Amino acid sequence: MSAHFDGWPHVIEAQQFSRQWIETEFLPTVNDMRHIVEVRECSILKGQKMVVLFYQPSTRTRMSFEMAMAFLGGTVAFSSENAGEFSSARKGETFFDTVKVINCYYPDVIVIRYNRQIGAKFAAEVSGAPIINAGDREPGQHPTQSLLDLNTIFQRRGEIDGLRIAMVGDLKNGRTVRSLSYLLGKFDGVQIDYVSPTDSQMGDDVKDYLKRHNVLFRESRDLREVAPFVDAIYQTRTQTECGASLDRNDRSLGYYIVDRTVVDLMKNNAIIMHPLPRVDEITTDVDDDPRSVYLTDQVKSGLFTRMALLKMILAPDV
Secondary structure, three states, X not given: OOOOOOOOOOEOXXXXXXXXXXXXXXXXXXXXXXXXXXXXXXXXXXXXXXXEEEOOOOOHHHHHHHHHHHHOOOEEEEEEOOHHHOHHXXXXXXXXXXXXXXXXXXXXXXXXXXXXOOHHHHHHHHOOOOEEEOOOOOOOOOHHHHHHHHHHHHHHHOOOOOOEEEEEOOOOOOHHHHHHXXXXXXXXXXXXXXXXXXXXXXXXXXXXHHHHOOOEEEEEOEHHHHOOOOOEEEEOOOOHHHOOOOXXXXXXXXXXXXXXXXXXXXXXXXXXXXXXXXXXXXXXXXXXXXXXXXXXXXXXXXXXXXXXHHHHHHOOOO
């Protein structure tokens, strides 16, 4: 039987996962899911129904959850990428009422992406079905993304302890780097380089958390200065939907593009990551470099990770 993480069975934030759960339960289950995808025969979640409720558009997260449910033999009973345009929402129905109504249809799990930070947490307070946070805002978190990112790093590097990670770009509004920072705080000897303009720096709440957990972090404005020393570069796009703007070609602001100049400085066994979608922050001539995992390993890890979570939540004894 799988060990329960804090907040079971709801997945709300990265802090709720312990290192023990990650190492003894999560990572091994992810490997099992990889095998299931290869053989394409599984009925673990047969008869189970998932509702996907997104108040913000998504491609990878939504599709990977739906594919994860399908690979495990379950059913996506309802899915929306624009839940804010529902007639009920447009008529003024509260988010609480929406979640309560959905529960009356007996879903087995509800996957929610909300446009505020409190969405998944509040949904869990009124939902009888497990709630999985597929990303929230202001600036929010993306806990399943942090788990897939951690799995990607582990699969490529074989460990997390002692690694040095550079997080680059719009860190103020990036929910993925916030969640990954929280998760990395569970491990020993990790170092984080936050590379961003002054007005896009990582929030104090995350930095205070890292200080409490004795995680060394530095802040800088030039990726070239840290590229030779890090084990992974985690690039992010500018969150324009949050009002952010960053002209990465303005060198007076710093150096925030992953290009051949940066790649040529990196260690041979380092990796380049990105939660996607990519805009202009990684040049396309980097895509074929064997250290680039953002269009390959990292995307596949998203499928395996979400399969693992669904299996552990909905069928922990199987």
